[in-house]
Amino acid sequence: MKPPQPERPPPGSPSSPSFRARADWDREMVVEIATERLADGLTRYTVRLRERDGRPVTNATVSIHGRRADGAPVDTTLDRAAEPGSYRAVGRFTGGIIDGRLRVVSVDRVQDMPLPDALR
Numbered sequence: 001m002k003p004p005q006p007e008r009p010p011p012g013s014p015s016s017p018s019f020r021a022r023a024d025w026d027r028e029m030v031v032e033i034a035t036e037r038l039a040d041g042l043t044r045y046t047v048r049l050r051e052r053d054g055r056p057v058t059n060a061t062v063s064i065h066g067r068r069a070d071g072a073p074v075d076t077t078l079d080r081a082a083e084p085g086s087y088r089a090v091g092r093f094t095g096g097i098i099d100g101r102l103r104v105v106s107v108d109r110v111q112d113m114p115l116p117d118a119l120r
Contacts, residue, residue, distance in 0.1 A: 028052055031113065033102065038090065047078055047087045049104060056085025060106040064115065069095030 032048040045064060049057035062078040074097050078087035100115035 029057060029104075029109075029111070031102070031104070033115070041092050042090050043093055044088060044090045045076075045078060046081070047102065048083075049085045049087070056083075057104070057106060058084050060087070060104050062087040062105075063103045064089065064097070064100060065103060066097040066100035066115070068093065069098060074100070 028051065030050045030052065032050075034046045036044040036046070038044055047062050049060060049062070051057060058080075064074060064076045064078070066074045068074060074091075074093065076089050076091050078089040080086070081088045097115065101112050102115055104111045
């Protein structure tokens with residue numbers, strides 16, 4: 001498994017995510033994770049899941065787990081978005097997420113991956 005590689009969006013794009021990362025899990029699924037800093041300390045997480053052949057991974061349960069800097073647990077389930085294979089959540093993660101992990105549960109697999117540092 002290749003470690004996720006953070007990418008920076010083009011500067012000046014008004015609705016650009018703050019950070020992006022892409023990972024190939026088990027060579028069967030491609031995962032794209034993006035964060036966007038919103039007003040009032042909120043962060044939007046967007047996850048896109050695709051099979052290697054490009055088909056969206058639908059009907060999955062996608063969640064973020066970890067802990068806050070104060071030790072409080074973070075357990076957030078992302079909602080399905082209108083675009084097939086996309087999942088989103090908005091939360092207030094004061095101080096970021098420590099030991100953050102993304103979990104994808106679908107009919108035939110359960111997979112965990114660490115959130116790249118830039119996305120925490």
